Structure formats: C-alpha cells, structure tokens
Amino acid sequence: MTMEILQKIFKDKFAKWAFIVLAFLYIVILFADFIAPYSSTYSNRDMSYVPPSKIYTITEDGKLSLPYTYNYIREYEPALLQTIYKQDRGTKYYIKPFVKGEKYKILGIIPCDRHLFGVRDGGHIYPLGTDINGRDVFSRLLFGGRISMTIGFLSLFIVFPIGLLYGGISGYFGGIIDNLMMRFAEAIMAIPSFYLLIILAAILPSGMTSVQRFCLIVVILALIGWAGFARVVRGMVLSIKNEEFVQAEKTMGASNLRIILKHILPQTTSYVIIAMTLSVPSYILAESGLSFLGLGIQQPDASWGNMLKEAQEFTNILYRPWLLTPGFLIFTAVLSFNLLGDAIRDFLDPKSKVR
Amino acid sequence: MKIWKYIGKRLLQTIPLLIIVSLISFFIIRISPIDPLAELRLNPSISQETLDKEIKRLNLDKPIYVQYFSWAKSFVKGDLGYTSAGEKVSSKLKERIPNTILLTLVVIFMTWSVGIPLGIIAAYRKESAFDRMLTIIASIGMAIPSFFFAILMLIFAVKTGWFPVGGLTSYNFNEMSLVGKCIDVSKHLVLPSLVLFTISLSGLQRQMRANMLEVMDSDYIKFARAKGVSEFKVVFKHALRNAVNPMITLLGFEFAGLLSGAALTEYVFQYPGLGRLILEAVMKSDINLVMASLMMGTIMLIAGNLIADILLMLTDPRIRDTKG
Numbered sequence: 001m002t003m004e005i006l007q008k009i010f011k012d013k014f015a016k017w018a019f020i021v022l023a024f025l026y027i028v029i030l031f032a033d034f035i036a037p038y039s040s041t042y043s044n045r046d047m048s049y050v051p052p053s054k055i056y057t058i059t060e061d062g063k064l065s066l067p068y069t070y071n072y073i074r075e076y077e078p079a080l081l082q083t084i085y086k087q088d089r090g091t092k093y094y095i096k097p098f099v100k101g102e103k104y105k106i107l108g109i110i111p112c113d114r115h116l117f118g119v120r121d122g123g124h125i126y127p128l129g130t131d132i133n134g135r136d137v138f139s140r141l142l143f144g145g146r147i148s149m150t151i152g153f154l155s156l157f158i159v160f161p162i163g164l165l166y167g168g169i170s171g172y173f174g175g176i177i178d179n180l181m182m183r184f185a186e187a188i189m190a191i192p193s194f195y196l197l198i199i200l201a202a203i204l205p206s207g208m209t210s211v212q213r214f215c216l217i218v219v220i221l222a223l224i225g226w227a228g229f230a231r232v233v234r235g236m237v238l239s240i241k242n243e244e245f246v247q248a249e250k251t252m253g254a255s256n257l258r259i260i261l262k263h264i265l266p267q268t269t270s271y272v273i274i275a276m277t278l279s280v281p282s283y284i285l286a287e288s289g290l291s292f293l294g295l296g297i298q299q300p301d302a303s304w305g306n307m308l309k310e311a312q313e314f315t316n317i318l319y320r321p322w323l324l325t326p327g328f329l330i331f332t333a334v335l336s337f338n339l340l341g342d343a344i345r346d347f348l349d350p351k352s353k354v355r
Numbered sequence: 356m357k358i359w360k361y362i363g364k365r366l367l368q369t370i371p372l373l374i375i376v377s378l379i380s381f382f383i384i385r386i387s388p389i390d391p392l393a394e395l396r397l398n399p400s401i402s403q404e405t406l407d408k409e410i411k412r413l414n415l416d417k418p419i420y421v422q423y424f425s426w427a428k429s430f431v432k433g434d435l436g437y438t439s440a441g442e443k444v445s446s447k448l449k450e451r452i453p454n455t456i457l458l459t460l461v462v463i464f465m466t467w468s469v470g471i472p473l474g475i476i477a478a479y480r481k482e483s484a485f486d487r488m489l490t491i492i493a494s495i496g497m498a499i500p501s502f503f504f505a506i507l508m509l510i511f512a513v514k515t516g517w518f519p520v521g522g523l524t525s526y527n528f529n530e531m532s533l534v535g536k537c538i539d540v541s542k543h544l545v546l547p548s549l550v551l552f553t554i555s556l557s558g559l560q561r562q563m564r565a566n567m568l569e570v571m572d573s574d575y576i577k578f579a580r581a582k583g584v585s586e587f588k589v590v591f592k593h594a595l596r597n598a599v600n601p602m603i604t605l606l607g608f609e610f611a612g613l614l615s616g617a618a619l620t621e622y623v624f625q626y627p628g629l630g631r632l633i634l635e636a637v638m639k640s641d642i643n644l645v646m647a648s649l650m651m652g653t654i655m656l657i658a659g660n661l662i663a664d665i666l667l668m669l670t671d672p673r674i675r676d677t678k679g
Contacts, residue, residue: 183372184375186372187372187375190656191379191656192611192614192652192653192655193615194614194616194619195614195630195633195652198633198634199384199633199645202640203383281498288500288502289500289502289619308502308503312506314509314513317506317510318510318513324507327503327506327507331503332498334497334500335494335495335497338497338498339494
C-alpha cells in the first residue's frame with residue numbers, strides 16, 4: 001500500500017512538491033550538524049544582531065571570482081546613539097566547501113569536524129544574521145527544526161494508541177461505560193484547547209533539563225488531541241462491532257480485548273492514516289505557539305517557535321527582518337503537510353470530497 | 356414549544372459537563388507545585404486580613420476535595436475571589452469577555468459573508484481557474500501560524516501608519532464623541548480581526564464548497580434542472596438551503612477555534628480580551644484568575660455550540676421533527 005500511496009503522491013502536482021520539500025527538510029535537519037556552519041551551542045556575544053553576511057561573486061573591479069564575504073565590525077554611532085555594523089572591506093574571506101570547524105558527531109555516532117561550507121579562521125559567515133546572543137540564525141534554524149519537525153510526530157505516537165484504545169473500548173462495550181467515557185472526552189473537548197495547553201505548560205516545574213521538558217511538552221500536546229480522535233474512533237467501532245465477522249469471533253470465544261485490538265481497530269487503519277497526516281500540522285503550530293509565548297521549548301535550545309519570540313519586539317521586526325525566517329519555515333512545513341495529507345486522503349477515502 | 360423543551364434538555368446536559376471540566380481544571384492546577392497565594396503574599400498592599408480571608412475562602416488548610424467543594428460553592432454564588440493584583444476577578448472578566456465576544460462576532464460575520472459566497476462560486480465553477488486560485492489561497496491561509504501572521508500585520512501597520520497598534524481604544528477615547536468612539540474601536544479591530552478572518556476563512560470556504568458539490572450532485576437538483584427551473588433558482592433556492600445546514604453545525608466549532616486562535620492574536624496585538632487575560636494569569640500563576648477565565652472560556656464554548664444547534668433546529672425541519 002505504501003508504494004501505491006507514493007505513486008499517487010507523485011501523480012499529484014502539489015503533493016509531489018510537498019513530499020519533496022518535506023523530504024528535503026527532514027534530510028537537512030538530520031544532517032544539521034554537518035550543514036550548519038556553527039554548532040548548536042555557538043554564541044559570539046560581541047556579535048549580536050549582525051545582519052546577514054553578503055556574499056559576492058563579482059569583485060569590486062568587476063571580475064568574476066569565487067564567492068567571498070566580508071566580516072562585519074561593530075561601531076558605535078554617537079549621532080544615532082546606537083551600535084551599527086559595517087563591513088570590513090580589508091580582508092576577503094572565501095566561502096569554501098568542507099572547511100574545518102567545530103567538532104560534532106554525524107548522526108550522533110561518527111566524529112567529524114568538517115562543515116558543508118564556511119570560511120577560514122577569523123572570518124564569520126552568518127547566512128541569515130545573528131540573534132541577540134550572537135548566535136547564527138541559520139544554524140539555529142536547522143537545530144530548531146529538529147525539535148519543531150519531530151515534536152508533532154512524537155505526540156501522535158501517544159495520541160493514537162490512547163485514542164484508539166479509548167474509542168475502541170467505549171464503542172465496543174457501549175452502555176454505561178460508553179456514556180461515562182464519552183462524557184469525560186467531551187469535557188476535555190469543551191475546554192478551549194489553547195487555554196488548556198498554556199495552563200498545562202505553565203504548571204511544569206521550572207528546574208527541568210531540556211530533555212525532560214521536551215518530553216513533557218510532547219505529552220501535553222498529546223493530552224489535548226486525543227479526545228477528538230477517540231470520539232471518531234468510537235463512532236467507527238459502533239458500526240463495525242455489529243458486523244458478522246465480529247459476531248463470529250465472539251461465538252468462537254475470543255476475548256473482548258482481542259476482538260477490539262485484532263479485529264475491530266485494524267478496520268480503522270485508513271482513517272488513522274488520514275487523521276495522522278492531517279493532524280501533524282496542528283501539532284507543529286501548537287508547539288510553535290507555545291514556544292513563542294515562552295511556555296514551550298526553552299532557551300538555549302532552539303525551536304522555530306521560540307526563535308520567533310524575539311520578533312515580539314518592535315525594533316526587531318522593523319530593523320532585523322532576518323529574525324522572522326522561522327515563521328516562513330513553519331509556514332512551509334505546515335503547508336506541505338496539508339497538501340500531502342489531502343492527497344493521501346483523496347487516495348484512501350475517495351468518497352470524501354471535503355477540502 | 357418543542358424548541359424550548361430541547362433547549363431546556365441541552366442546558367441540563369451542560370451541568371454535568373461543567374462539573375467535569377471544573378474538576379479536571381481544578382486538579383490540574385492544584386497538582387502543580389505553585390502556591391496560589393504567593394503573589395498575594397508578596398504584594399505589600401494586600402493586608403493580612405484579606406490573605407486570611409482568601410485562605411479561609413479557598414480552605415487552603417484543608418484537604419483538596421474540601422477545597423474543590425468550597426471553590427465550587429463560591430463559584431456558583433458568583434464569588435470568584437481576587438486576582439494577585441488585588442482586583443476582583445469578576446470585574447476583570449466583565450471587562451475582558453465582551454471584548455473577546457466582539458472580536459469573535461466580527462470575525463464570524465466577516466468569514467460567513469465572504470466564505471459562503473466564495474464557496475458557492477468555487478463549487479459552481481468547479482475546477483475553473485478561479486476555483487484553483489481559491490484552493491491555493493485556502494491552503495496558504497490554513498498554513499500560516501496565527502501569531503506569525505499577526506506579526507507580519509504589525510509590521511504592515513507600523514510601516515504604513517494606517518492603523519493603530521495595540522489595545523482596543525486610543526488614549527483619548529473618553530473625550531471622543533459617540534461616532535468618534537465607534538470609529539476608534541473599529542480601527543483597532545481591523546488588524547486582529549483581519550488575522551483571524553484570513554485564518555478561519557479558508558476552512559469555511561472549503562467546507563462550503565464541499566457541501567455545495569455534494570448537494571449539486573443530488574437527484575433533486577437534477578430533477579429541478581430537468582423541470583426547467585432557472586439556474587439562479589436551482590442554486591439559491593434548492594441547493595444553498597441544503598448546503599448551508601452543515602455549516603451551522605460548523606459554527607459551533609468555529610467559535611471554539613476562534614477562542615483558541617484569538618489568544619495568540621490578542622497577545623501579539625495587546626488586545627484586551629479573555630485570551631490575553633488567561634495568558635497573563637498563567638504567566639503570573641494567578642490561580643483564581645486562571646480558574647475563572649478557564650471556566651468562562653468553557654461556558655462560552657458550550658454556549659456557542661448550543662446556539663449553533665438551536666439555529667440548526669430552526670433552519671432544518673428534518674432535525675426539528677426528530678429531535679424535539
């Protein structure tokens with residue numbers, strides 16, 4: 001079936017590009033250490049809010065040359081009462097492939113110190129400028145993508161088993177169990193989801209390591225999403241449980257749990273796949289929203305949401321537009337997931353014309 | 356009369372729902388290690404008397420289930436306690452909730468008056484260039500994070516200077532005439548409502564298009580056409596009425612989505628609404644305020660769904676006859 005879905009995706013113009021974009025993004029974040037010119041902990045305190053490095057391929061006297069860049073130097077402008085950055089036209093720094101830089105491990109295993117591109121010692125290359133702490137925005141985008149692009153999937157791995165089991169049990173047994181379980185799920189759904197999300201995030205204790213925090217954010221996102229999913233599964237189970245093959249299993253003496261897990265829930269597979277692809281974007285958006293408010297992933301870890309936190313200040317959005325780049329990446333990722341999800345739904349559920 | 360019976364039944368159903376919601380949120384907040392009175396204790400303008408009164412009111416020295424009951428009792432009575440700044444929670448809510456409702460209603464009005472016609476046109480001219488363009492715009496609208504779009508709008512507002520930024524009223528609001536006040540408020544509403552409008556429009560338009568396509572495919576439309584009814588009548592008299600019914604159910608969901616989406620937009624635009632209130636309350640770990648605004652948000656959401664269901668009963672005779 002996977003092959004068929006892939007074929008279908010490549011037939012659709014939009015879905016094909018969405019798939020390519022997502023594959024590209026995932027490959028880039030997988031090899032973020034190699035592609036990024038700086039490490040995730042790099043910070044140059046003297047270089048806050050440096051504008052993006054300009055890359056030249058034509059020299060000042062009009063000759064074609066290998067790409068090079070100039071360093072920025074900080075100057076204080078007494079007339080404007082602020083620091084400004086000027087290019088130091090004295091020395092050229094050629095951008096070279098596979099330069100030596102900070103040490104890291106490819107995929108966390110193979111030690112290496114080569115980066116995809118960079119300049120020789122003494123030079124700086126900031127393709128998208130730096131943030132308040134003098135950290136390279138481009139590198140942080142890649143490392144932040146690791147969190148932003150995976151957190152949704154991880155939450156789904158919690159949401160789906162819980163939702164399937166909850167909806168399965170509720171629908172299968174019916175009666176008072178169903179009634180109680182569904183009232184509880186409805187209560188969760190009756191709370192405006194974003195309100196619940198920020199409250200859950202806010203009660204997290206502050207002294208946690210970043211890994212612990214990451215895991216708890218995953219759990220919190222899952223706590224918001226399972227109820228709606230469980231309700232739909234319950235509805236499907238209600239109609240499936242009266243079919244003959246379920247009756248047959250019952251007369252053969254199969255246990256209830258076995259019937260639910262082995263015979264009823266597999267019938268919902270295509271809905272699950274559709275719901276999964278279509279709900280990834282909402283998790284990406286929820287995480288970025290939380291981190292944007294400062295309740296999600298915390299500094300110094302990067303996520304696209306918390307990088308945008310700096311864009312809350314007027315001076316930043318007006319004079320330092322490069323700080324907005326994470327927003328465009330969130331947009332691209334969400335758009336691609338939506339388009340891909342649409343194509344998969346059209347394939348698995350051709351009857352549904354919605355959207 | 357049937358409809359009153361239905362409304363009464365639905366209102367009764369909300370009571371257990373509200374109890375469960377309050378239980379969930381109460382215990383979520385109380386299992387956290389936050390001292391609910393920490394801010395009050397640190398605030399020098401709060402006297403020991405008020406503090407003791409709060410401890411007594413919340414029964415903080417008693418086990419958690421007693422605390423819940425005393426909280427529930429005072430909530431039903433309408434006593435919501437004090438914020439950490441010493442203000443009454445109820446007056447704070449009274450100030451903020453109308454603003455959020457205003458914003459939400461403006462957005463719903465805008466999305467419906469634009470989304471429904473666009474959905475009809477897109478379905479009627481299915482797979483035309485116009486429909487394709489709308490599909491692309493809708494995909495884009497659904498993918499922009501609300502807060503990011505709000506930031507882009509802020510840049511736009513600051514660069515052009517056309518719209519005021521932040522708040523709901525200008526500093527000299529009290530000196531304005533009635534007309535001036537209305538103009539001032541609507542100027543402040545433009546940007547936040549535009550952001551929420553763009554984000555919720557796409558979903559509505561796509562849904563309307565899908566409903567319309569389904570209805571246009573049905574036998575009674577074919578029959579109407581075969582009978583020689585004019586195209587205009589087919590679309591607006593026969594198809595539209597049936598296609599719009601599912602949209603009314605969606606109205607309830609839209610209301611819920613807007614409440615959530617508005618929180619971030621309100622935050623970016625510094626709009627004085629419920630969403631920003633709860634956010635500020637959460638940041639200051641102001642338990643009374645969080646609890647009260649959470650309950651209010653829930654009540655608003657349930658009310659939105661109820662209104663949608665009642666509207667549906669009024670417009671759809673099939674439901675009116677089976678449910679009443």
